[in-house]
Amino acid sequence: MHKLIYTHQHDAARLAKDELSRFGIHTIKTVSDETSLAESETDIFAARCAIHVSPPIFVRHICPVSVSIAWDGVEAEAYEKTLALLQSIYIGNKTVGIQARSVADVSAKPRGALLDAIHKAARDAGVARANGTPDYALSVIMTDGEVMLGFSPAALNLSTFAGGNRSFRRSDELISRSEFKLLEAFEVFGITPSGGGALDLGGAPGGWSRILLGLGYDVVAVDPAELDERMSNVAGVTHFRATAQQYLAKIGNAGASGVLFDFLANDMKMESSLSSRLVCQFAPYMKLNAAVVLTLKLLPGKYLKQIYNARKILETRYDIVGIKQLFHNRNEVTVCLKIKGM
Numbered sequence: 001m002h003k004l005i006y007t008h009q010h011d012a013a014r015l016a017k018d019e020l021s022r023f024g025i026h027t028i029k030t031v032s033d034e035t036s037l038a039e040s041e042t043d044i045f046a047a048r049c050a051i052h053v054s055p056p057i058f059v060r061h062i063c064p065v066s067v068s069i070a071w072d073g074v075e076a077e078a079y080e081k082t083l084a085l086l087q088s089i090y091i092g093n094k095t096v097g098i099q100a101r102s103v104a105d106v107s108a109k110p111r112g113a114l115l116d117a118i119h120k121a122a123r124d125a126g127v128a129r130a131n132g133t134p135d136y137a138l139s140v141i142m143t144d145g146e147v148m149l150g151f152s153p154a155a156l157n158l159s160t161f162a163g164g165n166r167s168f169r170r171s172d173e174l175i176s177r178s179e180f181k182l183l184e185a186f187e188v189f190g191i192t193p194s195g196g197g198a199l200d201l202g203g204a205p206g207g208w209s210r211i212l213l214g215l216g217y218d219v220v221a222v223d224p225a226e227l228d229e230r231m232s233n234v235a236g237v238t239h240f241r242a243t244a245q246q247y248l249a250k251i252g253n254a255g256a257s258g259v260l261f262d263f264l265a266n267d268m269k270m271e272s273s274l275s276s277r278l279v280c281q282f283a284p285y286m287k288l289n290a291a292v293v294l295t296l297k298l299l300p301g302k303y304l305k306q307i308y309n310a311r312k313i314l315e316t317r318y319d320i321v322g323i324k325q326l327f328h329n330r331n332e333v334t335v336c337l338k339i340k341g342m
Contacts, residue, residue: 001040002039002044003028003038003039003064004037004039004040004044004062004063005036005037005038005062005139005141005148006035006036006038006059006061007059007061007062007165008060008325009034009058009325010034012058012303013033015057015058015304016059017038020038020056020059020062023040023042023051024040025040026038026039031103032103032143034163035141035163044064045156048064051156051158052158057333060158060159060163060325060327061158061161061162061164061165062158063137063139063150063152064152065141067081067085067148068149071109071145074110074114075110075116076117078117078121079117079118081149082117082125082138083121085138085151086122086125087125091127094128094135095127095128095129095130095134095135096122096127096128096129096136096137097129097130097133097137097160098115098118098119098122098138098140099137099138099139099140099163100140101139101165103141103142103143104142104144105144106142106144109144118149122138134154134160135154137151137153137154137157137160137162139157159188164327165327168183168184173210173230174207175205175206175207175228175230178207178208182207182267184327184334185326185334185336188326189291189321189324189336191291191293191336193215193216193263194262194263195215195217196262197217197219197220197260197263198212198219198261198262198263198265199219199220199263199264199265200220200222201222201223201267201279201282202222202267203222203223203227203239204223204224204226204227205225205231206221206228206231207228208267209221209227209237213236218236218237218238219236220238220261221238221240222240222242222244222247223241224241226241227239245278248278248282251285259285260285260287260290261286261287261290262286262287264279264282264286264290264291264292264293266278266279266294266295267295272296272298272307272310273310275294275296275310276296276313276314277313279292279318279337280313280316283318287339289338289339290338291321292335292336292337292338293335294337295332295333295335297332307323307333310335311323316340317339318340319338320335320337321336321338322335323336
């Protein structure tokens with residue numbers, strides 16, 4: 001059996017566990033609210049390749065447990081085992097990122113000595129350290145009882161960030177934390193900003209509109225509520241102060257066949273099936289290569305049934321690029337769509 005460690009949102013532990021069981025990966029124990037230890041009954045590389053091809057919704061990050069280190073005498077053991085691990089795998093001129101994280105209170109442990117030893121081993125092994133996204137990840141997971149090291153291609157970890165914890169710099173221009181969801185969605189689903197027109201449903205207070213404007217879109221923000229004053233009278237943002245249904249009626253009554261958007265965003269607090277139907281109603285006003293990002297708000301319990309029902313609705317007008325519970329999602333998942341047939 002080969003051990004792996006994976007992460008998930010605290011309320012999605014069971015769902016993540018069930019997803020991995022389809023790949024022959026079975027959970028051994030819970031390490032923390034958002035981290036679990038598992039073992040694979042099949043070849044670990046083959047299992048993770050299968051996961052990469054068919055990504056789960058609720059598993060955020062997964063990596064192998066290559067070696068374990070006891071906290072007693074951690075400095076010498078960490079150096080020796082890290083050096084041996086890195087020297088045992090030929091990676092050529094590929095880059096390595098050391099991704100350390102704690103999943104328990106390790107404030108009383110020699111954390112600094114551990115990381116110093118691991119960094120020294122990496123230098124002595126002659127590996128090229130990554131300045132940006134690494135080719136390989138050396139995962140360092142610190143628990144109260146032990147330290148686990150895992151070495152693997154970063155792309156097979158589902159996220160190239162430690163534990164899938166994607167953080168963004170909080171700028172002075174930040175309007176709402178929901179902006180991070182949209183930024184993360186562009187990364188996770190590989191969306192290339194095309195510019196042109198973007199429709200932001202439920203646009204107030206204007207966080208997503210601000211991000212879309214910064215990505216080169218001209219934005220129509222639809223919401224009966226006011227936008228943040230920093231988004232008022234901003235060139236490139238038009239606020240239609242009404243509901244999404246009223247805006248849909250307006251462009252429909254006008255026979256607006258020339259109203260074609262390149263991007264649609266929907267982060268409305270609306271039941272998931274209703275939100276999906278609304279997005280489908282806007283399909284005639286989307287260009288053929290347009291992308292859609294929406295969040296499905298999930299009521300407690302029966303997450304999978306709600307996602308299934310929304311998916312069946314969306315598939316009448318769109319092809320689904322992906323569905324993922326992002327690091328910045330809470331009680332929701334994010335969906336990326338393309339117009340059907342593209």
